[in-house]
Amino acid sequence: MNAKQEKGYIALLGWSLNAIEAAASFDRRYLVVAPEWAEEYCEKHQIPYLAWNFERLNDRSMEIAEKLKEMGVDVAIPLFEETVEWAGAINAVLLDNPRLLGQAMLMRDKSLMKRRAQLGGIRVGIFEEAHDREDVVRFLRRVNQTLLKLDGDPNDPIHFKAFDKAGCLGHRVIRTPDEVDGIPDEEFPALMESHLDGWEFAVEAWIHNGKIVFLNISEYVTLGYSVYVPASPELEAYRPQITQQIKKLIKTFDIEFGLIHPEYFVTSDGEMYFGEVAYRPPGFKVFELLEKVYGFNAYQATMLVFDPKATTEEVQKFFPKPVEDAKGYAGCFGVYPRRRVVSRLEIPEETEDHPYFDSHELTPPAQETVTKRTAFGTHWGLIYFAGPDAKTLHELLKRQEDLDFYI
Amino acid sequence: MNPISEQTAEQKLQQLLEKLDDALQQFEQAADFAKPGKLPRLLDTARRVLMLEEGHSAMEKLSQRLETAGIFAGTDWATPQILVPSLTTASLKSADANLVTIEALNELRLLSVALGDYNHPLISSEQAHHHLTQVIAINLAYLFTPPNEAERESQGRLARLPRYLFQHLAKRIGYEHIIDQLIDEIWRILRQRPIQVDAVKSMVTQIAICQQDPSIDLGVSGQGADRLVSSLYGTTQACREDPGTEVYQERLNAMDAKALQSEATGFARAMHDTGLVSPYHAVLVRHLLEVDDYLMSEALGLSSTGRDCFLCYRQLARAMIELAVHPQTAQAIYGLALLLERGILYQPPVAPALWRQLGLNLSPYAQQRLQIAYGQQVTPEARLMEGVVCILGLPLGVGQGNNPTCQSARALSMWAYNDPDYLLQMLTWAARDDEIIMHFEGQPISSRESAGGLAQELPLDLDPVSLLVVPHLDAIYVEMGRRCVGREGDPHRWVNPEFHGWWSGRGFQINVDVATGQLQELDAFLRSFYACYHPYYNGNQPLIHPQPAGIAITDSAARFIGWHAITLLRVALDPDEVMRVYFYNPNNDSGQNWGDGVVVSTSDKGERFGESSLPFAQFASRLYIFHHDPLEGGQTQAVSGEELDEVKGFIERSWGADRHPVDSPLQAAKN
Incomplete structure (x- = not known):
């Protein structure tokens, strides 16, 4: 709209309507870099567009970087896990900083990421790489031996995460060797971690000139099911420690600008364990939740901190005060069908009638038989809640796990 | 636990309207390309408002704003002048909540146009009014009946929404408009003399209920309803107050010839007027079997042609009445009367073919299909005989139901019209043997061995003859088409004459x-x-x-x-x-x-x-x-x-x- 020439020219890597909408109503020039199938749509709606297929990095990656440079683009922003390394490669050229590519590659490999964190003095759980199913079985046994379990005692679970999948996709919890057989070949290699009992949460931190300009804590009610912002007062009590952890992370990974999205555990003794970190917008629509409670558009926030031409004043003016400025709490719940055969969608009456219920994006079932759930992250859609009290919201989100949305 | 129980409906509506306003604002402000992404939330919030009885008048007031924002953009609803009232039925019964919601919003929009609150560039308030009265007339059942099993199964709580909608529409438009429209609609359908009149009968029943309800003010409208209602429920002097068939039978027992004559002509007149037959008429006709053939021909309303035919084939006609005419199958009387009037019994093979039909042993499968479709109040044989006399009396009254089988329905109708004994032969094969064999260019095609027709599932919404014969014809028709694969040009060139009969031009x-x-x-x-x-x-x-x-x-x-x-x-x-x-x-x-x-x-x-x-x-x-x-x-x-x-x-x-x-x-x- 009021694109100002003195501000940065931004390339969005990947197709996200919400991001495009945010860019279109922001004050910077932008360009959508997306696969060819988006072309017709962009032409029809006059969205500035450049066709590119994001496969594995190859010898053509220089081509896109040069092209964007010629067009005068200042920076590229990754919207999805798959475009993170592309952004690294492109920004290395655009910003003339070859280290950015290495940094991005680090963010794309869960195992390298953990080792780097460990080197930086950040606490992580026990982890190992798995190249085949045997590795998984061995790790499961070793972890449980370490915990002094006898044969026949129920195992402590381990977590299994495909190396390069985003968030919960390809994240499995494994308790018995039998379950190992169900892992498809394409999820190897993978990272395995011991299970930590504790409070899991995620952070969205916007960084500008190496400093945190806004830090949000997202509280999980149940991993893979529900999240809300801001975190409850109990978790927010840890904000100073969490901020320290993020600063360590910024230092260790040498991050100057952008949005990071790490996950942590707090164990019962108050110790923080690093899970993983992503250099892209979080899944599970945390951006929408933030907009709901704070009123700022998190995509625009991201464009702002990526833009090398953004000034400190502009950035400071943009962000609200964490927690203090929030209008209540907003959360969402990912619905999984609980029955094996479903015929239609019906929001349970108690959910729909709850004053915190805001909206949903569930669609009628496309097929009748429900595929057995194997990994996290394949929910059928989200429902949104918002209200003034964290505790009510927390319980409400928990309660949804026991309800049928598809019957 | 549930904080809602303390909330009044009014508070609830208020909260929802705030959420709706929020969703609508976001939708209004979104760029064109982003609108589709905001639409689901808007529609869902609208649906929640419409799930409240009071929500409909609130949504009516928002009509113009919703349309201006683009809620109908890119759909047929964007051009209200071309909308077809009959399509609303399917949308409102859909299990897809968004479809039900947008259809309801469309009706509320038209209401607002009809009442002059919204000046629409594409449709006048008269057009909107006319359209709405038709929509209401077609969907009138929503005003009177609770959700049936099918709706409950597919829609759940959503089935409330169209009911609130039609209550609101009827209240705002006024019942007097609907009743008249509905009556016109019924007459329009009846003038086509369909074999299947169940839907019409239930609409007439709705009108009768409406007339009796003191809380509904019909004003001066609904005058024309009497002919319809009385043709079913109070046709003659002796059943004027709808006393029940047993009482009516007792009254008949006490009647002399003159009184019976008056009953007979009364029923006959109503039947030929509307095409609908009262269950009392069936009681009379069965009674007359024991009394008098002359009065029987009066009760059938026969002209001299029909009477002549009746008297020539007296025994056959009586046997058909004996088997087929019951209060539940009263339409058989009308079918029989028209069959006699057509004079087709004079074609040599027809009368013997009907005698075969009267004694036909139905296969267990055919019996089961008839019972699934029509219930068990009368025997499958009686139901089928009713169907036979109706299709022979009303060859153009065959309908394909909600099935992609227009060719088969056409063939049945054509045979009933042009070659009735051939139809009876087909029916015998289907009902007795569960198999029809037709020949295509000298090669036999068995319906049993063919892989299946155009209809995905066995249809149930058909007249009895179609019910048994159509699945076979459908399979054969498709197989004939299959045998033309690879030939140049359209397969109908070869299929139509072989399928329908020698008289189809080559x-x-x-x-x-x-x-x-x-x-x-x-x-x-x-x-x-x-x-x-x-x-x-x-x-x-x-x-x-x-x-x-x-x-x-x-x-x-x-x-x-x-x-x-x-x-x-x-x-x-x-x-x-x-x-x-x-x-x-x-x-x-x-x-x-x-x-x-x-x-x-x-x-x-x-x-x-x-x-x-x-x-x-x-x-x-x-x-x-x-x-x-x-x-x-x-x-x-x-x-x-x-x-x-x-x-x-x-x-x-x-x-x-x-x-x-x-x-x-x-x-x-x-x-």
Whole structure:
């Protein structure tokens, strides 16, 4: 709209309507870099567009970087896990900083990421790489031996995460060797971690000139099911420690600008364990939740901190005060069908009638038989809640796990 | 736990309206490309408002804002002037909540236009009012009946929404408008004399309930309802107050001949007036079996032709009444009366074929299908016999139901009309043997061995004869088509004559190139059609046998919908001296608007019961396949250029718009 020439020219890597909408109503020039199938749509709606297929990095990656440079683009922003390394490669050229590519590659490999964190003095759980199913079985046994379990005692679970999948996709919890057989070949290699009992949460931190300009804590009610912002007062009590952890992370990974999205555990003794970190917008629509409670558009926030031409004043003016400025709490719940055969969608009456219920994006079932759930992250859609009290919201989100949305 | 119980409905509505306002604002402010992403939330919030009874008047007030924001953009609802009332039924019954919601919002929008609160650029308040009364008339059941099992199963709590909607619409529009519309609608359907009248009967019942309800003020409307209601529930003096069949039987027992005569003529008059038969009529007819044949012919309302036929075939007619006429199968009386009037019993094979039908042992499968479809109140044999007399009495009353089987329905109707004993033979094979064998170019085709027809599941919404025969015909029809795979041109050329009967002309004309879908040799096609069928060009020869033909169906905006099978019946001048084609359409309601001024008439233009008609040129403009006798050429060159241009104009403005003929000189000139 009021694109100002003195501000940065931004390339969005990947197709996200919400991001495009945010860019279109922001004050910077932008360009959508997306696969060819988006072309017709962009032409029809006059969205500035450049066709590119994001496969594995190859010898053509220089081509896109040069092209964007010629067009005068200042920076590229990754919207999805798959475009993170592309952004690294492109920004290395655009910003003339070859280290950015290495940094991005680090963010794309869960195992390298953990080792780097460990080197930086950040606490992580026990982890190992798995190249085949045997590795998984061995790790499961070793972890449980370490915990002094006898044969026949129920195992402590381990977590299994495909190396390069985003968030919960390809994240499995494994308790018995039998379950190992169900892992498809394409999820190897993978990272395995011991299970930590504790409070899991995620952070969205916007960084500008190496400093945190806004830090949000997202509280999980149940991993893979529900999240809300801001975190409850109990978790927010840890904000100073969490901020320290993020600063360590910024230092260790040498991050100057952008949005990071790490996950942590707090164990019962108050110790923080690093899970993983992503250099892209979080899944599970945390951006929408933030907009709901704070009123700022998190995509625009991201464009702002990526833009090398953004000034400190502009950035400071943009962000609200964490927690203090929030209008209540907003959360969402990912619905999984609980029955094996479903015929239609019906929001349970108690959910729909709850004053915190805001909206949903569930669609009628496309097929009748429900595929057995194997990994996290394949929910059928989200429902949104918002209200003034964290505790009510927390319980409400928990309660949804026991309800049928598809019957 | 549930904080809602303390909330009043009003507070709840208020909260929802705030959320709706929020969603609507986001939708309004979104860029065009982002609107589809905001729509689901808007629709869902609207749905929640509409799930509250009071929500409908709130949404009515928001109509204009919703439409301006673009809630209907890119859908048929964006052009309200072309919407078809009958389509609302399917949308409102959908399990897809968004579809139900947008349909309801559309009705509320039209309400707001009809009441003059919203000046719409595309539809006048009169049009909107007219449309809405039709919508309400078609969906009137929502006003009176709780959700049935099917709705509960597919919609759950959502089934409340259309009920609140129609309460609101009826209240705002006024009951007096609906009742009159509904009565007109019923008469319009009844004038086509369908075999299946259950839907009409339930609508008449709704009116009767409405009339009795003191809380509904009908004003001066609903006057015409009496003829309908009384034809079912209080036709004559002795059943005026709808006393129940047992009481009525007792009264009959006490009647003398004069009183019986009066009952008989009373029923007969009502039956021939409406095409509906009262259950009391069945009680009387059974009673008369024991009393008097003369009174029986009075009760059937027979003319001298019918009476003569009845008396010639007295025993057969009595046997058919004995088996088929019961209060639950009262329509059999009407079918029988018309069967007798047609004089088809004088064709030598028909009476013996009916005797075979009377003694036919139905296969267990056929019995089961009849019982699933019609219940167990009367025997499957009685139900089937009712179907037989009805299809023979009303050959053009066959409907295809909600099934893609227009060819099979057409064949049944054609046989009932033209070759009744052949139909009875088919029925015997289907009902007794569960198998029909037809021959295609000398090779037998068994319905049992064929892989299956166009209908995905066995249909249940059919008349009894269709119910048993259509699945077999459907399978055979598809198999015949399969055997034509690889031949050049359209398979109907070979299938139609073999499937329907020897009288289907072996000459075949098609104006669409099968491979490309483009129009081809349009002039020659039309000239040939005029020369074969138009009395001015074929030597004034009336059509002898019904002929299968194919038409391109278009919707009320003249857009192409699909290919459809019909039967050509007659070509003649109507009362206004307009040359019309009279044809049979297997759709259940033939009164259809095909757009561009082409409106199919079903009455008042010289149609016989069940016939549809169009002026010759308009009909020709939707025709794409016809058969003829190649040895009987007419005067193809006598057809004037103006006449052809008129037809071509109708084609160009509808389904032919994007099918430009490859050999058109215009096309060549452009290139």
